[in-house]
Amino acid sequence: MSQAIILVDDPADWAAYYPARHLLSAKDYLQAQQPVCTDKKVQVINLCRSYKYLSPGYYCSLLAEARGQRVLPSVRTVNDLSRKALYGLHFGQFEAALDKAMKHKGGSNDHFSLLLFFGHTEQEGLIDLGRQIFDQLPCPLLKVDFRRREHWGIEALKPLTLKQLQGAQEDAFARALEQFNARVWRNPRRRRSDRYELAMLVNEEEVLPPSNKMALKRFVRAGRQLGIKVDLIGRDAYTRLGEYDGLFIRETTALDHHTYQFARKAEQEGMVVMDDPGSILRCTNKIYLAELMQANNVPVPPTAFVFSDDDAQIDSLIAELNLPMVLKIPDGSFSRGISKVATREALTEALRGYLKQSSVVLAQAFMYTDYDWRIGVLNHRPLFACQYFMSKGHWQIYHHQSSGKTASGNSRTLPVQEVPPKVLKAALKAAKLMGNGLYGVDLKQSGEEVVVIEVNDNPNIDAGVEDAWLGEDLYRQVMLEFLRRLEAKRIGLPM
Template sequence: MARLVIVVEKNTDWGSYYPSDNVVSATDYLREPVGGDERTHVINLCRSYKYLGTGYYVSLLGEARGHRVIPSVRTINDLRRRSLYGLDVEDLNQKLANFLPAGGRDTTDFGILVYFGETSYPQLRDLARGVFESFPAPLLRIEFERERMWRISAIKPIGLHTLDDAQEDAFAQTLDSFARKLWRKPRARRLYRYDIAMLVDPNEVMPPSNKKALKSFIAAGKELGIEVDPIGKGDYTRLAEYDGLFIRETTALDHHTYRFAHKAEREGMVVIDDPTSILRCTNKIYLHDLLRSKKLATPRTEILYRDDPKQLRDLSERLGFPMVLKIPDGSFSRGVVKVEESSALDKAAAELFQHTALVIAQEFLYTEFDWRIGVLNHETLYACQYSMARGHWQIYNHGAKGTAKSGGFKTLPVREAPPEVIKLALRATQPIGDGFYGVDIKQTPERTVVIEVNDNPSVDAGVEDAYLGEDLYLRVMQEFLRRLERKRLGIVG
């Protein structure tokens, strides 16, 4: 169970609250390290985080001691950079219009307090939480100003000593809730060398791993002295509690999975999949450009632009029919349309352009199955053949009612897959990174081409593990262990 330390600049700053053994003065904390080998979380409530001031050194030395500190030195530095205030607040004007009463329409500036991501104003809770995720600090004041449009003019950390009675009550409630999250689950840590958070969504219709596979990852971790703890979207603030993050939820750039990966990387955690891999894999246009720049074999491809309808007129001459249209960020065969003639092409393009400014068009290559090669840290892990769904041209056939039916599969030893398929899969992951990928490849009598590289590839019990069995999960966890050990020893790369 983690130890919690609350650091205040002066003992009188805690005068309105019950005494606690968890509260220490900044001077005592700086002079005498606390926690020892115990996992320690530090809430830095100093009056100021001014550069080279007392509050700054509490966070700086706390991190040097291996403590999880809020705010971190990075957050302190970021709060001084006004250019970062333009975080995702595109609907700020609408939120503030709903928040301000009719009599406040002439207001041109005001501010709100945020305690650990919470605020007293229900209409602005999403905004407060977003600010806290970008700048994790115990106490923040968000200031707004309006000329023609509302904008955030400042995000300022404030001191505990500045709060009035009502604000102290609000802070005490949120501190108690935040501390319970840190203390929430005693996990007999001394039984394990490391702790990994495994991000999952129990309600996801087509998750990367089924329940049995998730249990196998947890069991494999325990065998190696790693506790694998399933977490969800609501556990963002707990992330720094762990040594690593394993994402087993379908990823996307405009999604909490990317925010989790990015935060974990900033915290110095071992992350699979890392944010760079998510960036390079989840957008098919980016990925196509990357693969093409590395001169890797891919189907003949054209990028279609919504503002250039002339492209469609001679597209059939360049790619021929049938052809395939894809939205850039589809997954599990979603957002992919096969067209047989010009009118269908026009209709399908018009529908897809409602969701994206760019669409991918590719020649259609018929095969009875697609290869999926699992690659982890530049080494092949498994080889699967995914057959097309019955009566369909894709692996997944998404029914009208939102259901999806898939074709059969065959999992075989990597050594039995065609050498040219394995070689192409490894080459395709080189420009992506050293993470965990699933490379989709089509092989015809004439050529072997990369369809895409997937971060966060499927690992389902009974499918991808059909040959390796539990060794598949062990190999993934062994890679986590290798990276965790290297990080502990300070080995870069």
Template sequence: MSKLYIIVERKEDWSSYYPSEDVITAQDYLEQANEQDNGKRVQVINLCRNQKYLGHGYYCSLLTESRGHKVIPSVRTLSELSRKSIYNLALEDLDKLLSKALKGHPYSSADSFTLTLYFGRTDIEALQDLARQLFEAFPSPLLLVDFRRNREGWHIGGVKLGAIHKLREEQEDLFANALDGFSRQVWLKPRVREKYRFEMAILHDPKEDFPASDAKALKSFVRIGNRLGIDVELIEKKDYSRLAEFDALFIRETTAIDHHTYRFAKKAESEGLVVMDDPRSILRCTNKVYLADLLKAHKLDMPKIEILYKENAAQLSTVAQRLGFPLVLKIPDGSFSRGVIKVSNQEELTKASTELFERSVLLLAQEFFYTEYDWRIGVLNQEPIFACQYFMSKGHWQIYDHSAGAAEISGDFRTVPIQEAPHEIVELAVRTANLIGDGLYGVDLKQAGDRLAVIEVNDNPNIDSGIEDAILRDDLYALVLEEFIRRLELQRNGQRW
């Protein structure tokens, strides 16, 4: 059984449409007793005129959540649309789609126009994909989207909620059809999930060059998750608005602070999901300046390192005296060997720093510490779970050789049982990971004779088929998923893991 409420602020707001027993005024909804729905799924469509903070619409959306009902727009959507500085974060990648969609369209000759979206639908076919993505970002019955053109091209100038009492006659037909389609979709028979205790989303990018898990590994997470009672679904960037549907989020995409992966982690955490990588781990691991300072403070060995400042040119003439040549320059948030340059003399240092300072006002200068391979120790909830040796790319000093251009190559690998990895390597890796948190990490270390050095900590370490899982196989995926289950069960019981 299911129930639908369509909330209007005034009865006359619905006068243009067929009478419906689903329609209820905001005042009547607010005054309803908060009764249990006896297992019914309740969907609320909030069409109030006043959706501002502490207005009728705001309180209706707020109370739907306390009553366990699903509502559009949610309080979160109302809050995000109230401040352009917030909703602009979700729009940053849509401008390119807009310029492409409008190419050759009659609107392309204008300087601006406003588009009304009805449950993510538009009568302009070229903009339908954009409309869908806007609805996924801000699920709302009516959205007014302002488009403006400048020298760089088209961009979204603003997004705000629409109101049904302001619709023109032809718009009322579009809204009615969209409402009918949406209400039918809402009550489609839900997926059978009796055998599943939890639902997990795995965020991935099928087009990523160096994903955290390859396609076969992702299938293993899905397969083994189902076996353990988790309904695992692969999601992508476009599924941002669906996060609240899940109990947990597992990020299998390269993370960065100024990136949608961080926004996913933040939103999932605020929605009460169990998250790996959690926002704090992303923040701490993706910036090598933070890591260098953290390791130094805890007296953990690492290659000698200095921070270079764009505004302090004098450092460049003296850093080699302290670190020696060759040395390595790094941008703070590089990954997979990108943004890392080895320099052998002062001329190369000047040239490389000029290039990298275009991307960051801080750089790291690091002692060149060559070994044939790096150790990667996987750590989950402060316990080691896998050990790999990643060998340098043939004829190169890094694991990934980006100088090959389109034919980027990486070195070989060897996976060993944790108990066969050097005890001091594993111990140092766990100590280092524990400084970050209790999530899933990959700690990279070098060993040369008696010297051990921590290189970095990865917040979403690779788990690829045939590599990291070479020893444990399915048990490695189970270890990760069982940790999610442990946390979910504790959370369900009102406890913190």
């Protein structure tokens, strides 16, 4: 096996196995106390006891990806395994193979469980099936529960921990680990279509949608002019999503949300999709973003990851970042889940609350500016440039008031060519790390200092704001990119 980092919550979990040169605790890996933690050449095998969202195990996979390392399981796999609606997308094509495998196995039971170690099982007749499951959801230790109704089907998938293995299972896992080699996983078979119909996912009940109603109409009109029929759909259209050639998500995205399910299904169907699920994964977690930016020398505010609210941690934070500072939970949006703290007492109280929601909190030095830059980037090219001014009497663009109302500051849209080169360069570099989709890069500028605050996979495009300079051409450029990708897909070229 190639050089690997094996991550566990407690090294004692590894007691039943042979010594590992690069066995690390999750804590040591997260805090990057050894050079191997950031070596891009190694394979990370995450054997933490839990991959639950925002747990240490989850963050190990998240930060491994941010550091450019190959990790098993990936954050995408972890997220897919957490919801049956997501992992169910992977296995519709295996129903016939599953029936055949179970007939070969024989027996009259209607329930059956299979343990897979890196996709390997020694049970005769089920070896190929185990490999196919691992091919779709690569996870080191996986329990698969099958149930027979009219046909055999996968009822549940659950990651296992080392502590759950006993005797012969421990030996089987050790053998599978020795045999494991990094593979290039095949992409799901993509369907082809000659029709250009685009589904645009919206939520009419959303308070702060990424596009207002007039902007949605302009997207529809721009698509029609290019021969793309754009249909507005809601979450109830999930089962018929495959009827379309592409998906454009104009609803605020999140991992534990139907928007991510739509993106995953669209990808599985071979559709052109923005936001693609990879971009959603990379952009919706501020911890991942901060690590990725720093690892690639993108300027960000002085940043620290916080794991506890004890006195030593508080002292260290104040010494490193000074007061006031900003605290962020990983997946907040529209200025939610963000606090500015100006005293030690406020810092302690805020951390105590945030650490109940997430095992890691992001702390950054406070940098006041009258406005934030937002650079819209589409396929590595700047699309629009805005200055968002702070809400009156508040330090953020959005001010969520105790009454339940939300106030926001003014904005100014200007030609991309008038953006300071330093701002544009940082924005394009940050967006490139996310992928080739549609992004909104938020930056602050103070004199000659420019820092990236975050990258949004689902940037606001509102009529009267982001389109104030380009007008209808902004929507046309987005639809032209869809058209380019649809044509590339039709003739088999990379998108």
